[in-house]
Amino acid sequence: MFDEVLGQILLIARDAWGFLAGLLIVVAMLGGMFYVLQGTAGATFGGGKMTSMALIGLVGVVILVLVAFLLIPQLGEMLKNLQPDAPF
Amino acid sequence: MSEITTALLDILREAWVALAAAILAFALLAILSNTLRTVSATILGANLWVWETVSALVGVVVLLLFGFLAVPALANAVQVSFVACGPIADLGALSAALIGGIGALRMIKSVLTSILAASVGGRTAMSDALTEIGETVLGMAAAGLVVPIAARFLGAC
Numbered sequence: 001m002f003d004e005v006l007g008q009i010l011l012i013a014r015d016a017w018g019f020l021a022g023l024l025i026v027v028a029m030l031g032g033m034f035y036v037l038q039g040t041a042g043a044t045f046g047g048g049k050m051t052s053m054a055l056i057g058l059v060g061v062v063i064l065v066l067v068a069f070l071l072i073p074q075l076g077e078m079l080k081n082l083q084p085d086a087p088f
Numbered sequence: 089m090s091e092i093t094t095a096l097l098d099i100l101r102e103a104w105v106a107l108a109a110a111i112l113a114f115a116l117l118a119i120l121s122n123t124l125r126t127v128s129a130t131i132l133g134a135n136l137w138v139w140e141t142v143s144a145l146v147g148v149v150v151l152l153l154f155g156f157l158a159v160p161a162l163a164n165a166v167q168v169s170f171v172a173c174g175p176i177a178d179l180g181a182l183s184a185a186l187i188g189g190i191g192a193l194r195m196i197k198s199v200l201t202s203i204l205a206a207s208v209g210g211r212t213a214m215s216d217a218l219t220e221i222g223e224t225v226l227g228m229a230a231a232g233l234v235v236p237i238a239a240r241f242l243g244a245c
Contacts, residue, residue: 001099002106013113020120024127031131060130068123076116079152083112086104087160088097088167088189 021069028065032058093182100189107196108156111203115152118207119145140209147206155199162225163192169232173239180235191228195221 035058042050122145129137170184198220205213 002102006106006109009110010113013117016117017120020117020124024120024124027124027127027131031127034131057130061127064123064127064130068120068127072116072119072123075119075149076112079112079115079156082153082156083108084156084160086101086189087163087192088100088185 024065024068028061031061035061089179089182093186097185097189100193103193104196107193107200111152111155111196111200114200114207115148115203118148118203121207122148144206144209148203151199151203151206155196155203159192159195159199159221163188163195166191166225166228166232169229170235173236180239184232187228187231191224194224198224 035054039051039054039058042048042052042054122141125141126138126145129135129141167184167188170180170187173180198217201220202214202217205211205217
């Protein structure tokens, strides 16, 4: 009875997942470009701290994106295995 | 009576499976969207926003674990506490199964609501949903306590 409804919900959820993943890539790439620009500008006029902050920010964004694309699917698999049957 | 109860319980079981799958799907989407917010906040340099999104992310995972691990255990525990006896023992057992099923379904529905609320930062809605879980457990426990007392009072046991 609920299979069709669940199918529709999962279809929408898959679409939303694809959209969010794409948006994450776009935002991360824009952020990466921003940090590269900031680092280059800092290096050009001798702003050592500015370059360092830009590098740290760039590494942070890369780590976050890696977490999103490697950790979340693994977490999903783990939680899928925990999905309980009806307790009645 | 038994067939009707079995049919109703089958419907409730299907609803449970659908709700559990929906909870998993929405929780994963909430985790991904909060990661997106974290990345955006990091790029903007908004420290407080980063903390907020990380807290929301952890909250969603904790609520999901509560829904998948604690809710079935609570439903089982409350269902075991129902005691049917006397000439209406069969009717009592069927009623207990239905009460347990509806209560478990209400709890898992509240978990879904709380996860949706936590993912968008709706504190009031999340509190209401968690309170609803408490109400359900208390209601089922009260029913499990009151029914045997009433049966003994009426001389059924």
